[in-house]
Amino acid sequence: AQTVTQSQPEMSVQEAETVTLSCTYDTSESDYYLFWYKQPPSRQMILVIRQEAYKQQNATENRFSVNFQKAAKSFSLKISDSQLGDAAMYFCAYRFLNFGNEKLTFGTGTRLTIIP
C-alpha cells in the first residue's frame, strides 16, 4: 500500500523568507503523480503544485517549487518570499497514474505559520 509521510507537524517562517516542507512516500509503482495541497481555516483543499513522476524537471508555480528526488522517494515544497496568506495546513499527496484509480493518498499535514 502507498504511504505518505510528513515528519514536520508544524513549521514557522518569517514573512518574506523561504521555507521548505518535507514529504516522503512509499510506492512500488514507477509512474505516479505527487501533489501539494494547501488547506486554510476555510477547510477547502487548494492545489498548490503537481509533479508527474516521469518528468525529471522539478515543477514550479510562481513562488512555489518542489525538489523531487525519485530514487529517494522524497518530494519537498519550497515557498519563497513567504506571505501572510501562505499560512495554512499543507498536505503532500500521492496518486496512481492510471485512470480508474485516482484516489489521493494524503500525509498528515504540516501547519505553516508566517511570522510578520
Add this chain to the structure above:
Amino acid sequence: EAGVAQSPRYKIIEKRQSVAFWCNPISGHATLYWYQQILGQGPKLLIQFQNNGVVDDSQLPKDRFSAERLKGVDSTLKIQPAKLEDSAVYLCASSLRGGQPQHFGDGTRLSIL
C-alpha cells in the same frame, strides 16, 4: 466558474442518529469523490463516482455509510447510525474526468455527541 458546493457547513448530532451531506460538483465534472478527514489527519477517500457509477468504495464502512449519485450530478453521503468515531470533516471533490486535478469543496464538519 462556480466551485464545488457542499451543505450543511456544520452538523451536530447524537450518536446513533442519522445524518446526510450533500455535494454539487463543478458543472460538467464527471468524477466525484467523498473524503473523510479526521482531526489531525489527512483526508481519506471514502468513495469515488464516475458519472453515476461507483469506481472505488473499498474504504467506505458499508454497514453504516451509503452514498449515491443518481443522475450523475449531485451526490448525497449518509451515515446511519452515527458513531463517535465518525466525527470528522467530510470533503467532496470533483474532476472533469478521471486523471484530471480534483477540486474540493469547503467540507461539512460533523460532530457526534
